[in-house]
Amino acid sequence: SAKAQGRNTVRIFAPTMQSPYCAQLALEADMARGMQHGEFVLHFQPQHEGGQVVGAELLVRWKHPVKGLLMPGAFIEQAEQGNMIVALGSWVLECACAQLAAWHAHPATAGLSLSVNVSARQFRQADFLAGVADVLRRTGADPARLTIELTESLLIDDVDDTIAKMKALKSMGIGCALDDFGVCYSSLTYLKNLPFAEMKIDQTVIQDLRDPKSAAIVRAIIVLGETLGLKVVAEGVETEDQRAFLSTHGCTRQQGYLHGRPVPLQEFASSLPRHG
Ligand code: C2E
Numbered sequence: 084s085a086k087a088q089g090r091n092t093v094r095i096f097a098p099t100m101q102s103p104y105c106a107q108l109a110l111e112a113d114m115a116r117g118m119q120h121g122e123f124v125l126h127f128q129p130q131h132e133g134g135q136v137v138g139a140e141l142l143v144r145w146k147h148p149v150k151g152l153l154m155p156g157a158f159i160e161q162a163e164q165g166n167m168i169v170a171l172g173s174w175v176l177e178c179a180c181a182q183l184a185a186w187h188a189h190p191a192t193a194g195l196s197l198s199v200n201v202s203a204r205q206f207r208q209a210d211f212l213a214g215v216a217d218v219l220r221r222t223g224a225d226p227a228r229l230t231i232e233l234t235e236s237l238l239i240d241d242v243d244d245t246i247a248k249m250k251a252l253k254s255m256g257i258g259c260a261l262d263d264f265g266v267c268y269s270s271l272t273y274l275k276n277l278p279f280a281e282m283k284i285d286q287t288v289i290q291d292l293r294d295p296k297s298a299a300i301v302r303a304i305i306v307l308g309e310t311l312g313l314k315v316v317a318e319g320v321e322t323e324d325q326r327a328f329l330s331t332h333g334c335t336r337q338q339g340y341l342h343g344r345p346v347p348l349q350e351f352a353s354s355l356p357r358h359g
């Protein structure tokens with residue numbers, strides 16, 4: 084290896100070499116280019132409450148000129164290893180707030196809320212809160228209509244920083260959701276110690292509802308959320324049986340293919356009922 088050859092050895096990479104480091108740099112450069120060219124788009128997945136659309140989760144897609152439409156699974160995890168996730172995340176936040184402000188001006192859409200996913204590296208930035216405050220000020224978006232979704236993996240590394248930032252977001256009027264709840268039992272500790280406003284039951288749990296034990300777990304999760312004063316949202320609702328079970332047991336706020344797939348803004352907007 085280069086190291087074995089000594090400190091002063093210059094190691095030359097052939098273009099065909101695919102070290103993880105090279106792949107990382109290539110992805111970051113490609114993402115930066117893609118962002119400059121407006122290749123990233125946001126899809127809106129509706130959230131239903133008792134049969135009505137009450138908002139949406141923003142999910143990013145990349146219209147790659149060579150690779151076609153890329154889903155987050157193809158680039159988010161790698162982007163999270165570097166700083167492109169910070170740029171991408173602040174763009175998503177910007178879009179969400181601008182959209183909320185635009186909706187706020189019309190009675191038919193003023194009640195809609197939006198959820199955005201925030202990655203660990205983005206959340207850990209020293210200027211994360213300042214950035215959020217800035218985008219709220221510039222856009223005039225109602226913070227009560229914005230939800231920031233955090234996953235458990237984000238919470239583990241620096242609990243003090245997490246608590247401080249979540250409290251600050253709460254004081255700004257923004258609620259945080261614990262995304263993908265039910266995948267890991269330690270989530271219970273986070274619900275106890277962190278100021279969450281919402282929990283999202285993971286789709287793997289919902290899709291296993293036919294199993295009586297899973298059904299019992301989901302019922303318990305719903306009761307737990309209610310008892311803690313949290314908004315409980317079910318993710319990945321695909322069937323009428325799942326919808327009915329969740330509604331019967333008090334989880335009326337739902338997201339999933341049954342209610343609607345993630346779609347571009349125009350499609351989402353045209354699915355809304357028109358008033359006046
Ligand atoms: P997530 O935040 O848990 O989002 C829910 C995922 O479940 C989305 O996948 C959505 O399309 C999918 N889904 C929704 N309903 C159903 C259903 O009924 N059945 C099934 N099988 N799947 C359903 P997607 O869009 O591929 O996103 C995957 C993950 O990528 C998200 O999981 C989120 O963690 C991440 N992600 C997406 N957009 C962003 C973003 O803007 N920033 C960051 N940091 N992460 C993002």
Ligand code: MG
Nearest residue numbers: 140200232262
């Ligand atoms: Mg999410």
Ligand code: MG
Nearest residue numbers: 262263283318
């Ligand atoms: Mg989720």
Ligand code: MG
Nearest residue numbers: 234262263285
């Ligand atoms: Mg997820």
